[in-house]
Amino acid sequence: MDSNTVIAVVSIATAGLTIGIGCMCPALGEGRAVATALSSLAQQPDASATITRTLFVGLAMIESLAIYCFVVSMILIFANPFWSHVIAQTGGK
Amino acid sequence: MNLTSDQVVLWHYGFLKLNETIVTTWAMMIVMALGAKLITRRLATEGRISRWQGALEIIVTAIEKQIKDVGLDQAEKYLPFLGTLFLFVASCSLCIVIPGYKPPTGSLSTTAALALCVFVAVPFFGIGEQGVVGYLKTYTKPTIIMLPFNIISELSRTLALAIRLFGNMMSGVMIVGILLTITPFIFPIVMTALGLLTGMVQAYIFSILSAVYIAAATRVSKPKSGLQSQPGPNHLKPAH
Numbered sequence: 001m002d003s004n005t006v007i008a009v010v011s012i013a014t015a016g017l018t019i020g021i022g023c024m025c026p027a028l029g030e031g032r033a034v035a036t037a038l039s040s041l042a043q044q045p046d047a048s049a050t051i052t053r054t055l056f057v058g059l060a061m062i063e064s065l066a067i068y069c070f071v072v073s074m075i076l077i078f079a080n081p082f083w084s085h086v087i088a089q090t091g092g093k
Numbered sequence: 094m095n096l097t098s099d100q101v102v103l104w105h106y107g108f109l110k111l112n113e114t115i116v117t118t119w120a121m122m123i124v125m126a127l128g129a130k131l132i133t134r135r136l137a138t139e140g141r142i143s144r145w146q147g148a149l150e151i152i153v154t155a156i157e158k159q160i161k162d163v164g165l166d167q168a169e170k171y172l173p174f175l176g177t178l179f180l181f182v183a184s185c186s187l188c189i190v191i192p193g194y195k196p197p198t199g200s201l202s203t204t205a206a207l208a209l210c211v212f213v214a215v216p217f218f219g220i221g222e223q224g225v226v227g228y229l230k231t232y233t234k235p236t237i238i239m240l241p242f243n244i245i246s247e248l249s250r251t252l253a254l255a256i257r258l259f260g261n262m263m264s265g266v267m268i269v270g271i272l273l274t275i276t277p278f279i280f281p282i283v284m285t286a287l288g289l290l291t292g293m294v295q296a297y298i299f300s301i302l303s304a305v306y307i308a309a310a311t312r313v314s315k316p317k318s319g320l321q322s323q324p325g326p327n328h329l330k331p332a333h
Contacts, residue, residue, distance in 0.1 A: 053162065053301070060298040064253055067260035074267070 004090070007082050015073035022069025029062045097200040097263065118197040121185060152180075156300075163304045164312070171307060174214055178207065179300035186262065186292020189285065196292070199262035201255065208255035211303045212247075219310030231310065254302060261295045 001009075037055040041048055075081075101113040132145040156176045160168040185198045197203045219228040232243045265288035272281045 049162070056294070056298065057301060057305070060257065060294075060302070064257040064260075067257055067264070070264055071256060071260045074263070 003086055004083075007080070007086060011076045011080050011083065015076040018069050018073045018076070022073075023066050026062050026066040030059055033058055033062065098195040098197070099200045099202060113195060114197045114200040114203060117195065118203060121181070121188070121197065125180065125184060159301065160304050163301065164308045165304060171218065171304065174210075175300050175304050175307075178210070178303060179296050182207070182258065182299050183293060183296035186265075186296060187289065189265070189288055189292065195266060196262050198258055199266050201259045204255040204258040204262075207258070207299070208251045211254060211306065212251040214303070215247075215306050215310045218307050222311040228310065250302075250306065254299065258295055258299055261291055265291060 033055065037051055041051055044051075098113040098117070102110050103113060103116060104111040129149075132143075132149055135143070136146060137143070153172070153176065156179060157168045157172055160171055160175055165171050182198055185196045188194050189196055198207075216228060219231070222228075223231075233240050234243075265284075269281050269284050269288065272284055
């Protein structure tokens with residue numbers, strides 16, 4: 001296998017792993033956050049404005065982790081720097 | 094496939110390049126500024142109030158209330174900055190119903206610029222509220238050991254603001270683009286509707302996080318007294 005193939009295989013496999021694991025763990029975290037927020041909403045409906053706002057901000061924080069993973073996998077697939085480096089080198093020869 | 098709209102160059106002359114992001118951003122800015130100017134040209138306080146003025150008043154008072162809820166008591170001082178951030182991000186994501194439009198917030202340069210504005214605004218408002226020394230002291234709270242971590246969190250939350258908005262907007266465009274090639278009929282519309290929802294949520298999150306950061310920087314430390322003064326209404330903790 002030349003380096004082109006190695007880079008392609010590793011990039012694609014890593015992108016899949018990244019988005020897979022990177023979606024799973026934030027999903028667990030978000031589920032816990034929403035469940036807790038729901039139970040506290042049921043206990044104290046008066047504080048719903050505060051709970052909802054804090055929940056939104058917290059969810060955005062957790063979700064941004066998944067978004068990081070998504071960005072990394074998109075970069076690996078569509079804008080891979082190592083791939084372009086190898087292409088430029090072989091094109092230069 | 095283009096990852097961002099930065100790569101679509103519409104016009105270039107020498108080293109000057111005009112890409113799609115710049116064009117869309119300026120179009121959006123012109124539309125928003127002209128619209129606001131047109132609506133606020135004839136403001137009425139009594140008698141018949143025009144519909145547009147009513148709509149704008151709803152938006153402005155809602156933003157002001159949200160800012161107050163975060164813990165910034167002088168909301169009118171922060172309203173121009175935070176309101177502009179919210180309105181720009183929100184209208185950028187609302188316009189995805191226009192065919193052929195790519196949101197300028199789906200490019201990392203735009204979101205980095207917005208996040209840098211927040212990065213500059215936090216010390217600006219903080220120094221304005223507590224003075225240079227008072228603001229710099231907040232970096233050593235609760236102890237001096239936390240100084241490097243506070244500085245790192247200042248940088249990392251700016252990066253997080255930029256990447257979060259970019260990732261959300263870019264993923265919305267990209268999912269619709271991929272779905273168009275697989276199931277071109279109904280499903281992309283559903284995902285576009287979902288994109289509208291996430292766009293509004295992201296606009297809300299972006300501005301509320303900026304408000305939280307500014308609130309954390311401008312909170313004047315009160316001298317400790319025996320009787321704890323009543324805690325502020327709903328202070329959100331700074332995120333990082």
